[in-house]
Amino acid sequence: MQAPIPLYAGAQIALLTRHGKQRVIAPALEDALGCRVRHVDGYDTDLLGTFTREIPRIGTQVEAARKKARIAMELAGLPFGLGSEGAFVPDPFLGMAPWNVEVVVFIDSLRNLEIAGIAQGRGSFRHLLTNEWLALEAFAREVGFPGQQLVVRPHDQHDRRIRKGIRTWPELEAARDWATAAAENGLAFVETDGRAHANPTRMAHIGLAAADLAARIASLCPACGTPGYWQVKRVAGLPCAGCGAPTRETRAWVYGCLKCDQREMRPLSGPAHADPGRCDACNP
Known part of the structure; x- marks a missing residue:
């Protein structure tokens, strides 16, 4: 390290x-x-x-x-x-x-x-509108519940009544029952909880x-030592492996300083040529 x-x-x-x-x-x-x-x-x-x-x-x-x-x-x-x-x-x-x-x-x-x-x-970040437990159970397993927590509302995504942070199967079943009973259309809107935890x-x-x-x-600027010396501009033109013409693929990055005028072009360390499938000359 x-x-x-x-x-x-x-x-x-x-x-x-x-x-x-x-x-x-x-x-x-x-x-x-x-x-x-x-x-x-x-x-x-x-x-x-x-x-x-x-x-x-x-x-x-x-x-x-x-x-x-x-x-x-x-x-x-x-x-x-x-x-x-x-x-x-x-x-x-x-x-x-x-x-x-x-x-x-x-x-x-x-x-x-x-x-x-x-x-x-x-x-x-997915959702389901249902009143059927089997459909809800399948959805929950597919999104990774209970590691991925869920949110339940009655009726649709705009309903302000809400239960967040659902992380157990009994909680999910109870929330489904609550939402379908409270909804005018008898449906529960279930979505993945987007909060980080x-x-x-x-x-x-x-x-x-x-x-x-x-x-x-x-990454410190080589000229003035300021942190954040990083990519500021992409340079296209990686040559085609088939015909040698410049393509739209990246061939280098320009690094720059946040404080001074220091700039430096660094070629990519990957392949030296682009796939002909990405070439406008080979595939006009």
């Missing part, structure tokens, strides 16, 4: 979460930076938006994570803060599967720096985003 950079060795970094995210964020940052992540929970982060839609998120995903980091710093009285925010979007391939994007933002108020780590992948897939992606953030912070 690479030795922690001295810049944040021994520093306390405040992390605001009420959903157990410190379990995966703290190890990634502490091992890489030699810092100590200080868990802060004196603010209800649901006030900034909920996955169950009672409170809509205001602003972008990064803005929400930034706000959490600022609140953590204020509550802890520290110059360094962390905030995490997730989102579910259609997958970037066919647009049909749920796709989870996680962002972890680090703020260093002493150096006026903001650095964000990101991870994304297939997510667990209730959604193992999200928690795994948060850990990966924290590791990505740690790598970015530990």
